[in-house]
Amino acid sequence: MKITLRIWRQAGKDAPGRLVSYQRDDVSPDMSFLEMLDVLNEDLIAKGEEPVEFDSDCREGICGMCGLVINGEPHGPQVTTTCQLHMRSFEGCDSITIEPLRADAFPVLRDLVVDRSPLDRIIQAGGYVSVNTGSAPEAHSQLVPKVHADRAFDAAVCIGCGACAAACPNASAMLFLGAKVTHLGELPQGQPERDARVVNMLNQHDEEGFGGCTNVGACATACPKEIPLDVISQLNKDLRHSLVKGL
Amino acid sequence: MTDRTAGLFVEGEPIHDTKAPAGPIETRWSRRKFEAKLVNPANRRKLSVIVVGTGLAGASASATLGEAGYVVKSFCYQDSPRRAHSIAAQGGINAAKNYKEDGDSVFRLFYDTVKGGDYRARESNVFRLAEVSTNIIDQCVAQGVPFAREYGGLLDNRSFGGVQVSRTFYARGQTGQQLLIGAYQALQRQVAAGSVEVFTRHEMLELVIVEGRARGIIVRDMVSGEIETHLADAVVLATGGYGNVFFLSTNAMGCNVTATWRAHRKGALFANPCFTQIHPTCIPVSGEHQSKLTLMSESLRNDGRIWVPKDPADRDKDPRQIPEEARDYYLERIYPSFGNLVPRDIASRAAKYQCDEGKGVGPGGLGVYLDFADVIARLGVDTVKARYGNLFDMYARITGENPYETPMRIYPAVHYTMGGLWVDYDLQSTIPGLFVAGEANFSDHGANRLGASALMQGLADGYFVLPNTIRDYLAAGPFPTVAQDAPEVVEARSAVQTRIEGFLSSNGSRTVDSFHRELGHIMWEYCGMERSEEGLLEAISRIRALRKEFQDDVRVLGANEQVNASLEKAGRVADLIDLGELMCIDALQRRESCGGHFRVESQTEDGEALRHDDEYAYVSAWQYSGEDGPPVLRKEPLVYEFVEMKQRSYK
Ligand SMILES: Cc1cc2nc3c(=O)[nH]c(=O)nc-3n(C[C@H](O)[C@H](O)[C@H](O)COP(=O)(O)OP(=O)(O)OC[C@H]3O[C@@H](n4cnc5c(N)ncnc54)[C@H](O)[C@@H]3O)c2cc1C
Ligand code: SF4
Ligand code: FES
Numbered sequence: 001m002k003i004t005l006r007i008w009r010q011a012g013k014d015a016p017g018r019l020v021s022y023q024r025d026d027v028s029p030d031m032s033f034l035e036m037l038d039v040l041n042e043d044l045i046a047k048g049e050e051p052v053e054f055d056s057d058c059r060e061g062i063c064g065m066c067g068l069v070i071n072g073e074p075h076g077p078q079v080t081t082t083c084q085l086h087m088r089s090f091e092g093c094d095s096i097t098i099e100p101l102r103a104d105a106f107p108v109l110r111d112l113v114v115d116r117s118p119l120d121r122i123i124q125a126g127g128y129v130s131v132n133t134g135s136a137p138e139a140h141s142q143l144v145p146k147v148h149a150d151r152a153f154d155a156a157v158c159i160g161c162g163a164c165a166a167a168c169p170n171a172s173a174m175l176f177l178g179a180k181v182t183h184l185g186e187l188p189q190g191q192p193e194r195d196a197r198v199v200n201m202l203n204q205h206d207e208e209g210f211g212g213c214t215n216v217g218a219c220a221t222a223c224p225k226e227i228p229l230d231v232i233s234q235l236n237k238d239l240r241h242s243l244v245k246g247l
Numbered sequence: 248m249t250d251r252t253a254g255l256f257v258e259g260e261p262i263h264d265t266k267a268p269a270g271p272i273e274t275r276w277s278r279r280k281f282e283a284k285l286v287n288p289a290n291r292r293k294l295s296v297i298v299v300g301t302g303l304a305g306a307s308a309s310a311t312l313g314e315a316g317y318v319v320k321s322f323c324y325q326d327s328p329r330r331a332h333s334i335a336a337q338g339g340i341n342a343a344k345n346y347k348e349d350g351d352s353v354f355r356l357f358y359d360t361v362k363g364g365d366y367r368a369r370e371s372n373v374f375r376l377a378e379v380s381t382n383i384i385d386q387c388v389a390q391g392v393p394f395a396r397e398y399g400g401l402l403d404n405r406s407f408g409g410v411q412v413s414r415t416f417y418a419r420g421q422t423g424q425q426l427l428i429g430a431y432q433a434l435q436r437q438v439a440a441g442s443v444e445v446f447t448r449h450e451m452l453e454l455v456i457v458e459g460r461a462r463g464i465i466v467r468d469m470v471s472g473e474i475e476t477h478l479a480d481a482v483v484l485a486t487g488g489y490g491n492v493f494f495l496s497t498n499a500m501g502c503n504v505t506a507t508w509r510a511h512r513k514g515a516l517f518a519n520p521c522f523t524q525i526h527p528t529c530i531p532v533s534g535e536h537q538s539k540l541t542l543m544s545e546s547l548r549n550d551g552r553i554w555v556p557k558d559p560a561d562r563d564k565d566p567r568q569i570p571e572e573a574r575d576y577y578l579e580r581i582y583p584s585f586g587n588l589v590p591r592d593i594a595s596r597a598a599k600y601q602c603d604e605g606k607g608v609g610p611g612g613l614g615v616y617l618d619f620a621d622v623i624a625r626l627g628v629d630t631v632k633a634r635y636g637n638l639f640d641m642y643a644r645i646t647g648e649n650p651y652e653t654p655m656r657i658y659p660a661v662h663y664t665m666g667g668l669w670v671d672y673d674l675q676s677t678i679p680g681l682f683v684a685g686e687a688n689f690s691d692h693g694a695n696r697l698g699a700s701a702l703m704q705g706l707a708d709g710y711f712v713l714p715n716t717i718r719d720y721l722a723a724g725p726f727p728t729v730a731q732d733a734p735e736v737v738e739a740r741s742a743v744q745t746r747i748e749g750f751l752s753s754n755g756s757r758t759v760d761s762f763h764r765e766l767g768h769i770m771w772e773y774c775g776m777e778r779s780e781e782g783l784l785e786a787i788s789r790i791r792a793l794r795k796e797f798q799d800d801v802r803v804l805g806a807n808e809q810v811n812a813s814l815e816k817a818g819r820v821a822d823l824i825d826l827g828e829l830m831c832i833d834a835l836q837r838r839e840s841c842g843g844h845f846r847v848e849s850q851t852e853d854g855e856a857l858r859h860d861d862e863y864a865y866v867s868a869w870q871y872s873g874e875d876g877p878p879v880l881r882k883e884p885l886v887y888e889f890v891e892m893k894q895r896s897y898k
Contacts, residue, residue: 110810128432133311136389143400153393
């Protein structure tokens with residue numbers, strides 16, 4: 001395959017960035033998207049040019065480390081992570097534009113690498129159950145109906161990649177937030193802190209510079225783990241509950 | 248030692264674990280916990296611990312130590328602690344809950360694990376692992392880990408990795424992810440509470456030892472390039488495994504040996520480095536561009552049938568056109584009683600043999616078929632989809648082939664490393680104050696690891712073992728304050744700086760990845776599934792040549808003061824090269840087939856693995872003796888008081 005890549009290059013956090021074109025003539029359809037970039041980097045280094053920096057780790061679609069905006073879409077054209085895309089899905093496509101995940105809360109560190117630490121701070125604000133090691137009751141002391149366990153699981157598969165915020169015109173991370181609120185809210189273990197959790201996490205979300213949700217739904221389209229939009233409805237419901245209680 | 252291995256290593260004093268109490272195995276752990284000194288809660292605030300790694304072992308240890316009131320600093324190289332490689336574990340986690348009333352017990356889990364490790368693990372450690380396994384499940388459930396449940400609301404279990412009881416807890420195919428998120432959330436709760444400080448995108452590059460004690464680490468801020476010193480009363484390494492020495496493995500791209508290797512160079516013994524696990528069901532390599540391999544859950548072997556064409560000439564044919572009689576279902580043929588469900592190492596090796604005979608399929612002839620046609624005909628596509636749908640989808644995405652229609656292709660890949668830093672029963676290395684947890688230590692899996700037991704060990708170490716044993720050490724603290732300009736600190740920091748400058752100024756012609764790939768080829772060829780004296784000697788001389796070439800000819804562009812993946816990789820690959828050599832030396836001295844590895848010189852008449860308990864029932868713990876000195880082999884004899892050693896037989 002022959003492809004022209006247009007890749008965002010930016011030397012550092014405060015440096016100006018621009019798209020740079022690279023012509024590739026030997027792309028194999030069996031390469032993963034990131035392997036295609038690996039090969040580009042090998043060639044750049046051979047020529048004495050600095051390689052393109054991008055993040056990835058597991059390359060199995062589970063760690064959430066990768067995340068590129070490909071032709072305008074976070075994680076590209078398929079419902080999966082960037083690392084699980086393969087070049088065969090770009091057959092017939094002669095140019096690909098690659099940019100970092102963009103959101104005000106995610107500053108670019110270099111080239112395609114961004115800072116997503118705001119997502120960790122949102123979890124710190126309440127995305128947990130307060131139970132110290134050793135103080136847990138016997139696992140079977142509380143039954144959890146399968147439907148609740150399954151719904152909790154469906155929300156818990158969020159990989160914290162931040163694509164939802166990058167896809168959203170308001171740069172809102174509400175899908176990420178809703179996923180955590182729903183995961184813990186579906187389980188008996190999450191009940192005692194449920195009201196405070198949603199309020200504190202939401203405050204942190206806003207403080208980090210993420211925007212509000214206006215029900216565009218671009219987040220759920222971009223989400224590689226198919227987190228359903230209804231986790232945001234759940235979040236709003238939980239929020240109303242806690243506001244009624246005056247939290 | 249044969250003449251040809253002379254000079255490659257020397258034998259030193261044996262070593263012993265002095266911390267595990269003797270006597271009845273059932274009470275050893277409670278007795279050790281009782282004997283271990285306590286630290287008064289008010290003093291804990293004055294004691295600091297550095298934990299490197301945020302996988303299951305590191306995150307759980309940091310959270311627990313933070314809850315107890317110690318001052319904790321936690322480090323990882325990813326941009327968030329939640330991304331540690333534990334996240335990728337699929338299958339499940341064992342625990343001796345006996346919820347199914349199928350005869351499971353702590354003793355049985357202990358027994359299975361010792362046997363699974365092919366009698367090369369310590370009984371005391373393994374018993375403790377089995378004992379605390381039940382607490383892990385309680386803890387994780389309380390944190391909100393959404394394990395699979397039955398309709399009645401109880402936790403579901405399945406049988407895994409060929410054991411006869413159902414003791415594996417799971418969260419669909421994403422158990423590692425859910426367990427890690429539980430530990431990560433517990434960690435973030437401590438960050439919010441102010442007891443743990445997390446440093447992401449920070450890579451440990453050196454250990455600081457002052458007056459014989461581990462007192463800190465030197466790290467590089469992977470964004471700014473700043474070289475920082477962090478000091479504490481104790482250091483815990485929970486930095487995972489070194490499978491990436493093979494370049495292609497199921498490990499994440501960043502997995503490395505640097506933290507433990509740097510500690511090894513400073514005096515920590517490295518145990519059983521050659522014990523690695525090879526998983527039979529991975530998606531084969533598709534070309535030279537391949538950067539990593541993807542594991543397909545072992546459960547596929549429950550229903551899939553493995554075969555190759557009988558005639559190498561059929562290799563490139565459409566498999567569906569190859570008639571039954573022209574196929575060799577070799578596992579079913581050679582191992583009629585276990586068939587496709589033989590243990591991982593046997594399945595892996597058998598696939599290699601078929602490919603060596605030229606019958607391998609797919610690119611490069613490195614693959615065998617895993618065929619679901621029979622089960623689809625028997626149970627229908629829908630049932631198969633319900634069982635394996637997500638795995639089939641993943642396979643289709645990666646290979647572009649539809650496994651419902653054409654057989655999958657699989658090939659073995661490195662998956663786990665049983666070796667690691669030597670630790671005593673307290674998880675303390677031979678450097679006082681340096682503790683090692685999770686896959687980074689060597690302690691519990693012997694020569695082979697049972698499925699679903701690495702997650703168990705990581706969380707056992709981090710939640711329950713280490714927090715109890717480290718207090719015995721910390722009770723003597725706080726230790727005298729170390730100044731940032733103490734000679735030991737300055738020396739460690741400048742060693743790191745010199746090394747980085749060396750990479751950046753070497754101006755060679757080859758990329759770091761090209762060296763890594765070459766190292767991987769050598770290791771896979773000679774120190775992989777099958778080893779021989781001949782091959783290992785060849786590997787050692789090639790690795791030495793590679794090291795020399797790396798030093799002279801590596802090319803790392805850019806500067807230290809920026810995000811620079813090549814620079815990060817250069818340090819990791821340099822350490823992996825050194826480790827690779829030690830692995831080959833370790834494999835060389837162990838002239839027996841045992842656990843996950845096969846020595847050609849040690850086989851039964853019909854070609855099966857032959858262990859030699861009379862000569863090799865020991866842990867090989869290696870001591871570093873400088874860049875030029877041969878490593879020193881220190882043997883820890885293994886004694887079996889509760890489990891009788893038996894040869895495996897699967898025929
Ligand atoms: C694909 C796959 C599937 C698996 N499935 C199963 C399964 O079903 N059941 C099972 O029991 N086991 C399974 N395993 C094995 C198991 O997942 C691992 O052994 C275990 O998770 C290791 O945990 P850990 O905490 O020791 O290390 P890791 O999770 O690897 O964490 C290592 C940590 O150390 C940090 N680190 C490393 N080096 C440095 C450094 N120099 N400086 C700073 N930080 C550093 C990393 O950032 C990371 O945070 C699987 C493994 C793989 C690869
Ligand atoms: S909700 Fe989806 S897109 Fe957003 S962080 Fe989670 S996995 Fe990524
Ligand atoms: S690299 Fe882990 S999800 Fe893509």
